[in-house]
Amino acid sequence: MxxxxxxxxxxxxxxxxxxxxxxxxxxxxxxxxxxxxxxxxxxxxxxxxxxxxxxxxxxxxxxxxxxxxxxxxxxxxxxxxxxxxxxxxxxxxxxxxxxxxxxxxxxxxxxxxxxxxxxxxxxxxxxxxxxxxxxxxxxxxxxxxxxxxxxxxxTAPAARVAPRPGPHVRLLAVGTVTPRKGYAVLVQALAALIDLDWSLTIAGSLDRAPACAAALRAQIAASCLRDRITLAGTVTPEALERLYQEADLAVSASLFEGYGMALAEALARGLPLVATTGGAAAETVPAGAGQAVPPGDAPALAASLRALIADPVRRAEAAAASWNAGRRLxxxxxxxxxxxxxxxxxx
Incomplete structure (x- = not known):
């Protein structure tokens, strides 16, 4: 054919x-x-x-x-x-x-x-x-x-990320910086967690929606989070794999997903997740692999992030469920x- x-x-x-x-x-x-x-x-x-x-x-x-x-x-x-x-x-x-x-x-x-x-x-x-x-x-x-x-x-099989107890928790969000990805909501949520020891890397193009990227930079600066949040832009597959392997928790604040490929990639590596239920994301991320929150709800996102950032035992339990789900993708x-x-x- x-x-x-x-x-x-x-x-x-x-x-x-x-x-x-x-x-x-x-x-x-x-x-x-x-x-x-x-x-x-x-x-x-x-x-x-x-x-x-x-x-x-x-x-x-x-x-x-x-x-x-x-x-x-x-x-x-x-x-x-x-x-x-x-x-x-x-x-x-x-x-x-x-x-x-x-x-x-x-x-x-x-x-x-x-x-x-x-x-x-x-x-x-x-x-x-x-x-x-x-x-x-x-x-x-x-x-x-x-x-x-x-x-x-x-989702290609990948090496498992071993859970780490912290205290520093490295968050990773993967996806192009556009309004649909909800990064403004994520920054708003993280601004309420300055008492915790975390950092965030956002890996995704900054060129598809320049106005959105500029607004995100301004929001990060206004929230006094420039030393905590890194906008990595587009990264090579090798660099992305390093980011996955260095991460402790994957996060997605997307308002709508047709599937959620980055979520599946996190599951394939056994990363615990905090993700919204926008669109198909609610079905891509199984119960037990982390925390699910409504899209656009910054307080709920902050509460779920706090629960996993502050508790290494819960992160390890979610990581095990994530790994098991990832092997079935x-x-x-x-x-x-x-x-x-x-x-x-x-x-």
Whole structure:
């Protein structure tokens, strides 16, 4: 089987969605799928007329007999007429709905939801990256369950992080600095914990939402936490692994996750977690592996962080549960197998 995966922008970008695309492109051949990457313009999810015109030409040029799977970052913003004009079955890979991104105006969010609902009705196959997203697409976007397949992100096995008693507790948050990741809530929570011995490293791009990054720096300074919080920016895979191995506690204040790949990576290393229940994160992090708090609730986040920072025994218990859960996570070959199976059942 031949498959073309169409992804907008730079495939090497350090985000979970692009990592997913890179991994399935690498692993699909082992499942009998000759997969190629089609680079779409980088203007999505807010394409201009030139972006749309170029996209129409690129999609129309995909060879006959090749399956076409379009990343949701582009697909959800395509006009229905453009998809119809392709003249062949088009499938979509959905990480999370575009209109659910934090920081959008109500008008822009509503427009994206309406656009995505219209074009999802035209998709031959919808591949969702979590059970939560699959349910959301069926309930809120009218996608027939029969057209939805689930291919959760893989998590490569990793070395276990041995629990450390402290007293200093190193916190790690992984993810691009954008409003949806809730870093402002995290800093607000940590400002209430200055009596405890902790430090935080945030590993994630500072370039995707510059205004958000600038506001976060200002908030850290105003909270007198510059000597406690490090904004590491984009890091190499090797540097990220070192950060995981040096961490004592993983934390996520995300307001919404389509899956939560960084959470799964923490589980794979046996790190205890404090994470919000926004979107699919509530299902990615199992009970016992740490503390779960409502998204956007800084006092609750502070209380949960205090409970684990101050108690090495509780951290060790959560670490054991995290390690056990991490050993049951799917790996990337499993993800590729699920994508391959979904595309073989498309029209």
């Amino acid at each position: 031949r498959l073309c995966l169409a992804v907008p922008g730079d495939l090497s970008a350090p985000t979970g969605g692009y990592a997913y695309a890179r991994e399935i492109l690498a692993h699909l051949p082992a499942h009998g799928v000759a997969a190629t990457h089609l680079a779409l313009p980088g203007g999505f999810p807010a394409p201009g007329p030139d972006d749309l015109a170029r996209t129409a030409v690129l999609l129309a040029a995909v060879p006959a007999g090749t399956g076409l799977l379009v990343d949701g970052l582009a697909y959800g913003a395509l006009p229905p007429d453009l998809i119809r004009a392709v003249g062949r079955p088009v499938s979509v890979l959905v990480h999370h709905p575009l209109g659910y991104e934090t920081g959008l105006s109500p008008e822009r969010a509503a427009a994206l939801v309406a656009s995505e609902r219209a074009v999802l009705a035209l998709a031959d196959r919808v591949v969702a990256t979590s059970r939560y997203t699959a349910r959301l697409l069926a309930a809120e976007f009218g996608v027939d369950h029969a057209r939805i397949a689930i291919a959760e992100p893989g 799917p790996d990337w070959p499993d993800t590729a197998a699920a994508v391959a199976a979904a595309m073989r059942t498309s029209s």
